[in-house]
Amino acid sequence: MTEETEKRPRWVVVLLVILPLWLVVSGGVAVWHLLHREQEKERMEQERFAQSVSESALADDLRKLVEIIGERNAATEGAAKNLTRAAAMIEGSLGPANTGFSVSRTQGPADWPLLHVRITGTNPESPALWVVCSYDSRPGSPGVEANATGVAATLAAAQALATEKPATSVHFAFLPHANDPDSPVLETADKLVKLAGSPAAILCVEAMGAGNQLWLSSRDTAAMPLAKVSGLGSVRGAEVVCLGEDVDLASVFFQMGLPAVRVSTRPQVIAREADATPPAAATLASSTGCLVELIRRCAGLP
Structure with missing residues (x-):
């Protein structure tokens, strides 16, 4: 060759x-x-979820809580008055003159009430879904992520779902104590436990301004909402989200034997954070839209 x-x-x-x-x-x-x-x-998908809530109304509620009302706790006389003002704002926003709910007041362990509204399901005897947030703040802080964003998001979710007919009843509860370490947190949680009975799940909403999608975490790995988060966010380890502390509401309720899930967009706020800068309204609207969709899935809504 x-x-x-x-x-x-x-x-x-x-x-x-x-x-x-x-x-x-x-x-x-x-x-x-x-x-x-x-x-x-x-x-x-994020834009579709965000359309279920009003971005401008969210921004307005957040501004009222952070800038007009401000620090909300029992540490000083002024902050105590602000805690009362926050309760009045929540009750007014959800009440007959606005959203149309009948707002129930349960006396808390101190001077401030637990506020509670309900959307009755078509199967009212089945275990209910509870959506819970705290409306106080840490001493010295206006409490943006702990927990004005959680309050604004929970208000918006209750308003968005007010006329729906879920299979499972949905309760929205606002607690006066969770973020101030010197407040009666456990006694307040016990009041909620007595109201909730044996719920299907408790969604504890806080820190909703750090991202568009949700972080779900729970020490109860079988909690029902963890299986409903596809497309809305992700499940995060409780040890990472809570930074080794068991002081968030979801952990408190878990220790009381309830299937509680923390719903947020970031880890727990730590003591040295100023927690004074409001998030972008579009970001809060996006995460709140995801919260609404999560509630819909958990409550059996199409």
């Missing part, structure tokens, strides 16, 4: 070089397109 016959044609050599390169490039383009399509789908 001569050297001439052993040589490959030039086009064969070129093809052997180009074909692998084309396969690599086309594969990369396909992966990029798939990822881009998934990201676009996720963005559209």
